Amino acid sequence: MKKVQFAFIGAILGLPLSYYFQSDYVKSKVGGMGGYLKNFGDVVSNSDLVGNVILSVVIFALVGGVIGYFVDENDAKNTKMLNTSGSNQNAEKQTNFCPSCGGKIEDGETQFCESCGTKF
Secondary structure, three states: OHHHHHHHHHHHHHHHHHHHHOOHHHHHHHOOHHHHHHOHHHHHHOHHHHHHHHHHHHHHHHHHHHHHHHHHHHHHHHHHHHHHHHHHHHHHHHOEEOOOOOOEEOOOOOOEOOOOOOEO
16 A cells, blocks of 8 residues: 555655756756745746656656555565464464473363373
């Protein structure tokens, strides 16, 4: 689910970061990122510059989606490892040993050791 969230955040960040996709003329005309954001409406009203804004939104949305994909995959892998290790711990807890003879007791509900007959 992080894919969608990161893609959306990337698209939103793509609007102000589209400044870096603009030509040097536009950059010098607006005077930096602050001026670009202040005059963003004028930049978008020029049809020649809208392509750069759309391109940056798409690129940053894709980058955000890829980052979200890897975050989802990492979370799924960690969850799978936790579930697997948890089941291994349960299996180890069910295997006990007799305090008298050291015999292996596989059933946790057993009341007597099958090897020596010690009561638990």
